[in-house]
Amino acid sequence: MLIYESMIKNLQLVPNGTNAKLLLRHSIRPQDNDGNADFSLGLTREGKEFAKLFGKYLGGHLDKNFKVDIQKVKTSISPRCKETVEMILQGYRKEIPIQEEKILHTMWIENKEKWDKVFRDYDKKMKILLQKMLDGEYFDGVYPVNLSVAKMLQVMDFYDNTAKKQTDKKSLYRLDIFATHDSLIMLLLAYLLGKNIAEFNEWIYMLEGCILWLEEYKLYVVWRGDRYEIKLESSILELLNQKDI
Helix, strand or coil, rough: CCCCCHHHHHCCCCCCCCCEEEEEEEECCCCCCCCCCCCCCCCCCHHHHHHHHHHHHHCCCCCCCCCEEEEEEEEECHHHHHHHHHHHHHHHHCCCCECCCCCHHHHEEECCHHHHHHHHHHCCCCHHHHHHHHHCCCCCCCCCHHHHCCCCCCCHCCCCCCCCCCCCCCCEEEEEEECCCHHHHHHHHHHHHHCCCCHHHCCCCCCCCEEEEEEECCCCCCEEEEEEECCCHHHHHHCCCCCCC
C-alpha cells in the first residue's frame, strides 16, 4: 500500500521551520450496507497498516530526506480516529500523549438531539446539509458556520504560547496531528477556500487531510498539492483569541 501522492506533495509544500497542523481524516474503516458508518466503528486491518505506514513516512523511516517533528496529537473520541493516531505514532516510533477532543467529533453540533433530528429530516444527506450551513441557513441545535470553523481552528492551538518550537534538529518542521471525520474537514475547507461543496470534484479520502499554519493574520492551507493564503475575517480572529468559544 502506498501513501497518497497528493499527501506527500502537501507535506513538501510546508516551509522549513514552520509550526504546522495536519487536520486528518481517519484511516480505512468498515462500511455498512447503507453507505454510512457508525461512529463506534474502528479501523480495518488494512486501515491500521495504512496509518502505520504513514507514520513511518512522517518519522523519516521511508525517506531519509523527509522527517517532521510531531509534538502534539489530538483526536475525535471515535475509535477509528483514536486507532488512526495510535498507528501513526507506532510507525513514527515515538510515544506522545494522545488527547481526545470533543470538537474534532462534533464541531458544529450545539445540541446533539436537535442535530440528530435535522440529520434524519434530511435523510442523512450530509452534503446537502453542509452546503446549507455554508449558505448561512439556520438549523436548531447547530452553530453558525463561522463559529464552527473558529472552534476547529482554536482546537489546533495556533495561539498556544506554551507550545515548544521544533525540537528535533533533523526534522524539516513541526507538524501536530488532529484526527477527525470527512464532513468536518470538508466544511472547514469549503468555508476557508470560499467554495461550494459541489466544487470539490472528489470527496476527501480516508487518511487524507489538509495542512494549516498561521503567519500573523494570514492562514495558509495546503490541500491536494495547492497552497492557499487566506486573510482571516475579523470575526474568526476575535473568536480565536478567546479562551473558550
